[in-house]
Amino acid sequence: MPANALNRICYVEDDEDIQRIVRMSLERVGGMTVEIVGDPMAAIARIRAFKPELVMLDWMMPGMDGPALFREMRATGDLKDLPVVFITAKASQRDLDELRAMGAAGTISKPFSPKELPDQLRAIWAALP
């Protein structure tokens, strides 16, 4: 379990409505600091600049999907140990298992409850080594 409480989160998501709901949920309900990235192609640079403690990735995005971005982060030296949580509406259990095997910290299925999302993330955070 990491020593500090979870605070800085970066969320890569193309749907603007969901961006807003997640921002409100994490900021208002969870009291966290949130950076939203709409374009997955720009995600690496924005994550590097924001220095989050945890990254949330949408699964299906135009240009580059969540798993592809995750693989790229794993291949990037300074981002490879960053905890990643997937938010997805369609992944099969096998896909999720595969992501876990690749090192994803957790998965949250859509639709999620904005009331509970901060707690779900804190639970994943607490389970980290």
Place this chain on the structure above:
Amino acid sequence: MDFARTATAQAAARDLQQSADPRMVLADRVEHLFAQMPIAIGATIVAGIFATLELQGRWYTELVWYWGAIVLAYTAAATGLLVSYRRSPTRHADAEQWLRSIGIAALANGVSWGLAGAVFFRSLADDQQVFLSFLVAGVTSIGIPIYAASWPIFAIYAAGILFPFTYVLATLGSRLFFDIALLVPVLYAVYVGIAYRLHQVFASGYRLRHAYSKLTEDYSALNQRLGQQLVELEEARRQVEASGRKLALFAERSPIAVFEFDAHGIVLSANPAAETLFGYGAAELIDRTATETLFQTMGKADIARRWRELIRSRSPMFGLRAASTRRDGAEITCEWSLTPLVNAENRVISVIVQGRDITQQLEAERMKQEFTSTLSHELRTPLTSIIGSLQLINSGVLGDIDKDVLELTSIAERNGQRLLDLINDILDVEKIESGKLTLFPEPMQLSDMVAESLTLNRGFAERFKVRLAAEGELPAVRVNADRKRLLQVMTNLLSNAAKFSPEGSTIQVGIQVEAGSARVAVNDHGPGIPEGFRGRIFGRFAQADMSYTRQKGGTGLGLSICKRLIEMMNGKIGFCDRSGGGTTFWFELPVHH
């Protein structure tokens, strides 16, 4: 050579004779003996009358008359024996007994002559003695043809005549008579020897007769069987021909493509459906290889390996999918079944390959999957926004809202959730039906799961003003089940119970462990299940009354999903009426040890 052939022939004759039934041979011999009996009786009467008249000697005159009467009595008894033999329906079966009777009769006959010889000889004049000797020799000799079918009978007959006579001759005091007495036993032995030989000839003759008649019987039975077999063979040939015609007709009219390949994978024949499927005439398909026609896209090595396996195992292969190109260039995918035909020597004579075009079916499957995926993603994403927004508003984190607005946003959230449940249920049904639903069973405490389900559904039950409670202390029992799916089942059962329970009532959930299975029961105080609905309650889109749907919510898929999920976990699900009113829904899972 000749000797060998003769020996062989003799052996064959011996075998043949031995095939005769000895009981039937005996019956024939007895029959022969009785057939001779009238001669014996006639001869006895004639000889008896002559003897009675001629043997009036110096003394014993009355005794001669008595003797004549005895002989007559004997002939009467013998005639009676003959008549009763002729009349007996079981005379052949009882042949042995009749043989004994005729033996006794022969002994009596012999003794009567022996008596005459022994008693009267001394009292007779010389010429009378010659007559008596002649008579004795005569009746002895005549016994040979009469009793020849059984030498022991002749032997006792002749012994009865000759031995008393011999004794008298030997003790008469005359040297000449003494010499004759010495010769009589020799004569007796010679006679018995002749009778013995005759007996053998008779027995052999009768044996041959029976063997021959048996052979004839066998032969005619054989002939009959052969005829029958010929008829059956002809019938079988006709059936084979008819089924051949039927098969040809099946292949010709079948909508399924049928090919016949030889064991090396060369086309021998193709039916009209195969011609239509590939756009080639049968004449163009014949002599081409399986790789050129049916399995173009499969690797040559792969198809060669599968073909070898098919020929080696001689067992049919089903569901082989392969893409081929039609004559017009269109790509089609077919599903084939391959059946090797094996002859009596277990050699593969040909391989029947039947198949159909599944291109459209595959396309339909792909579209259905795409549709499901779209339903899943494209409907859930906007629902995430809708429900998420409403939850944030209703939770109050954004500040206080007007009471009327809150009521409306709560309705919107609840119905958004209902829409989401419907989508999830439809996706579950689709997954279950396409066999894509995978369970992740793990050993778990059933009571923990039940307690968790009560906590999770308490909020929902409160909306119907219903309480959820565990029935006493839940016993600890482990089951091997998918925790998430089991919670889904519990949520379904609890929400159904809550929807139909009267306000203020309590739904009690209990666990019973019995005979290796753990039963979870959800007991409500609802109105019970209507009679007409009981049979289809676990069916799809099952609802007792459509008006309930509007009133209570729900898709009517919940229980059918529960049933499938519980069955996939090797369990059972059902319901029963409660004695005090209300219904119990239960499911059982095997206890995990």
